[in-house]
Amino acid sequence: MDVDVELVGVTKAFGDFVAVDNISFAVAKGSFFSLLGPSGCGKSTTLRMTSGFEHPDRGELRIAGEDMAGVPPYRRPTNLVFQRWALFPHMTAAENVAFGLEAERVPRAQIRTRVGDALALVGLGEFAQRKPSQLSGGQMQRVALARALVKRPKVLLLDEPLGALDLKLRTQMQLELKRIQREVGTTFIYVTHDQGEAMTMSDRIAVMNKGRIEQIDTPQAIYDRPATRFVAGFIGNTNIAPVTIEAVEGGKGRVRCGALRFVVANVGAIRAGPGHVALRYERVRLGAAATSMPVRHEAEVRDVIFAGSVVQYVVILREGPLELIAEQSHEGGEPLLARGARVAVGWDAAAARLFQDEEG
Amino acid sequence: MSATLSAPVPAARRIRRRWLSPLLLLLPTLLVMAYAFIAPLATFFEYSFYRFRRGRLEQVFTLDTYSRFLFDDYYHLIIYDTLRMAALVTVLSLVIGYPLAYALHRITRPSIQRFLGLLIFTPILVSVVVRSYGWIILLSDQGPVNWLLLRLGIIAEPVALVFNLFGVVISLTHVFLPFVVFPIFTSLQRIEPELKEAAEDLGAGWWTTFRRVTFPLSLPGVVAGAQISFTLALGAFVTPAMLGGGRVFVLPLQVYNATSEINWPVAAVGGMVLLIISTIAVAGFNRALKYSEVR
Numbered sequence: 001m002d003v004d005v006e007l008v009g010v011t012k013a014f015g016d017f018v019a020v021d022n023i024s025f026a027v028a029k030g031s032f033f034s035l036l037g038p039s040g041c042g043k044s045t046t047l048r049m050t051s052g053f054e055h056p057d058r059g060e061l062r063i064a065g066e067d068m069a070g071v072p073p074y075r076r077p078t079n080l081v082f083q084r085w086a087l088f089p090h091m092t093a094a095e096n097v098a099f100g101l102e103a104e105r106v107p108r109a110q111i112r113t114r115v116g117d118a119l120a121l122v123g124l125g126e127f128a129q130r131k132p133s134q135l136s137g138g139q140m141q142r143v144a145l146a147r148a149l150v151k152r153p154k155v156l157l158l159d160e161p162l163g164a165l166d167l168k169l170r171t172q173m174q175l176e177l178k179r180i181q182r183e184v185g186t187t188f189i190y191v192t193h194d195q196g197e198a199m200t201m202s203d204r205i206a207v208m209n210k211g212r213i214e215q216i217d218t219p220q221a222i223y224d225r226p227a228t229r230f231v232a233g234f235i236g237n238t239n240i241a242p243v244t245i246e247a248v249e250g251g252k253g254r255v256r257c258g259a260l261r262f263v264v265a266n267v268g269a270i271r272a273g274p275g276h277v278a279l280r281y282e283r284v285r286l287g288a289a290a291t292s293m294p295v296r297h298e299a300e301v302r303d304v305i306f307a308g309s310v311v312q313y314v315v316i317l318r319e320g321p322l323e324l325i326a327e328q329s330h331e332g333g334e335p336l337l338a339r340g341a342r343v344a345v346g347w348d349a350a351a352a353r354l355f356q357d358e359e360g
Numbered sequence: 361m362s363a364t365l366s367a368p369v370p371a372a373r374r375i376r377r378r379w380l381s382p383l384l385l386l387l388p389t390l391l392v393m394a395y396a397f398i399a400p401l402a403t404f405f406e407y408s409f410y411r412f413r414r415g416r417l418e419q420v421f422t423l424d425t426y427s428r429f430l431f432d433d434y435y436h437l438i439i440y441d442t443l444r445m446a447a448l449v450t451v452l453s454l455v456i457g458y459p460l461a462y463a464l465h466r467i468t469r470p471s472i473q474r475f476l477g478l479l480i481f482t483p484i485l486v487s488v489v490v491r492s493y494g495w496i497i498l499l500s501d502q503g504p505v506n507w508l509l510l511r512l513g514i515i516a517e518p519v520a521l522v523f524n525l526f527g528v529v530i531s532l533t534h535v536f537l538p539f540v541v542f543p544i545f546t547s548l549q550r551i552e553p554e555l556k557e558a559a560e561d562l563g564a565g566w567w568t569t570f571r572r573v574t575f576p577l578s579l580p581g582v583v584a585g586a587q588i589s590f591t592l593a594l595g596a597f598v599t600p601a602m603l604g605g606g607r608v609f610v611l612p613l614q615v616y617n618a619t620s621e622i623n624w625p626v627a628a629v630g631g632m633v634l635l636i637i638s639t640i641a642v643a644g645f646n647r648a649l650k651y652s653e654v655r
Contacts, residue, residue, distance in 0.1 A: 051561060052561075053557055053560075053561075072560070073557070073560045073561050074560050074561070074562075074563045074564060074565055075563075078561075079561060079562065080557075080558070080561045082554050082557070082558060084554065086552065086554035086555050086557065086558040087558075088555060088558070088559075088572075088573055089555075089577070089654040090576050090577060090654045099559070099562055099564070099572070100562030100563050100564075103559075103562055103563040103564040103565075103568050104563050131654070133654070147562065148561075148562075151562065151563065
């Protein structure tokens with residue numbers, strides 16, 4: 001694997017606040033890599049260190065094999081798409097895109113063709129002579145992208161560039177970004193707090209929390225096999241319940257939650273003691289579908305949330321008592337369960353994930 | 361009861377209501393302006409058409425004074441000197457004020473920023489007469505500036521720094537500096553820091569970033585500062601009177617001299633010319649301001 005960006009043991013603190021705490025990761029050349037996490041998790045700081053606006057207190061940052069210590073932003077083979085795009089308000093779209101090439105002293109004729117190509121790539125050919133104030137949010141976003149890509153960076157850094165757009169436009173731009181990334185083949189490092197965005201576009205995702213990386217993997221692996229309780233809770237809709245791990249044998253854990261006892265499969269290295277169980281909404285089965293499941297219990301429907309394509313039921317397991325949310329796809333036609341109805345609840349032992357509570 | 365409440369308010373009354381409160385708020389200002397500005401101006405205007413002959417005012421209509429201002433070289437020179445002085449002061453305050461504003465903008469420690477801001481503000485705190493005497497002492501033949509230049513061997517004998525245009529320009533620049541620094545500072549502060557980062561990220565060094573991003577975006581402040589210092593310099597009286605040594609004969613001085621000779625028509629026309637120049641300057645700067653702002 002050709003590596004474009006590599007961080008080794010990078011730490012950055014602002015005063016007493018450790019923004020980035022000893023993180024290491026490598027981004028494959030030509031891949032779409034996302035840093036995902038809640039605000040304040042250190043993802044933006046990591047991006048700013050990569051672009052050269054912040055400097056690591058400790059650790060090493062290499063881009064295309066070269067150590068970036070002491071290299072200013074204007075000499076790095078990276079370009080940044082800013083959160084609010086940071087277009088120069090006194091320049092037209094074309095002038096904005098040309099700026100980076102002019103700073104590089106690229107010959108005029110070449111600038112003209114490259115600016116034209118870049119604007120065409122993002123579908124803004126006709127808007128070249130407009131000023132940012134005459135462009136919509138989505139169009140400004142595209143200009144910012146063209147302005148960064150026209151420099152032909154080894155690595156393109158994107159700092160929540162879709163955050164300021166409305167939902168529909170955001171979905172459209174996600175597909176667009178992915179298409180552009182495939183077309184130009186540049187390495188993208190994408191910072192976002194939106195798990196859906198990261199899942200749709202990324203080849204690999206690093207989930208960050210409190211300055212540390214919780215898990216790095218493909219979107220599917222992160223969704224199916226979250227490595228920590230935080231990842232399980234942050235990505236997807238998940239029931240998380242405190243349990244006591246009573247015994248672990250043969251890769252299976254026997255757990256207890258109040259009076260409720262069940263088995264969790266594929267638990268890995270876990271010891272008896274306090275822990276948490278995570279169970280995706282859509283893996284909880286109700287009614288007839290529950291009867292064939294290895295874990296089965298009686299429950300009462302507390303609430304029904306109808307959201308069109310899916311229905312969510314809030315159910316209370318009588319043993320426990322434990323509150324769970326079950327999500328079923330709604331095919332249309334079938335009647336919904338009523339509030340207060342008795343229903344069987346069940347799930348696959350392998351659907352649940354068991355996490356040991358950290359000591360202290 | 362409810363019928364009267366929901367009845368639509370007549371359009372005329374609605375309009376009257378919308379205009380009434382702003383009008384009431386403006387009234388005191390309008391009254392003061394009418395009494396202290398418009399009325400004297402009208403009187404002034406009337407006097408500008410009277411004739412002044414052999415030290416006496418005659419209430420005879422004439423355009424004579426106006427034609428003298430238009431065609432007489434003596435008045436041309438006064439107008440030219442006034443404009444030149446104002447232009448020099450404006451340019452010099454911009455040249456000194458811009459770096460100051462930039463430094464103030466770049467300082468991130470609030471305490472130092474406040475202190476420096478206060479320092480830049482000090483010229484306004486000192487009375488114009490005191491400040492002028494200060495400059496006379498500083499710039500005189502035996503003053504510290506000449507002494508230093510002599511000691512450093514830059515000059516062989518004292519140079520005339522005061523009682524000429526140089527002294528006036530230096531002193532006026534000193535006073536107008538805050539009026540130039542603060543508008544520029546404000547427009548620098550208003551530039552999003554991300555824009556500079558974006559320029560840097562796109563490969564621009566400090567100079568290119570300044571030339572292509574920071575400076576163009578600070579132009580509204582530059583134009584506003586220039587407007588204030590130019591119009592203030594046009595009307596400056598005490599400083600040219602005290603530091604000009606009779607060699608800087610600008611319009612306000614000429615108006616003053618004319619009034620002391622009770623030559624009302626010349627004083628009135630001088631005042632009119634000054635007003636016209638100021639109006640043209642303000643209009644010009646306003647137009648420049650419109651173009652310098654990002655649309």
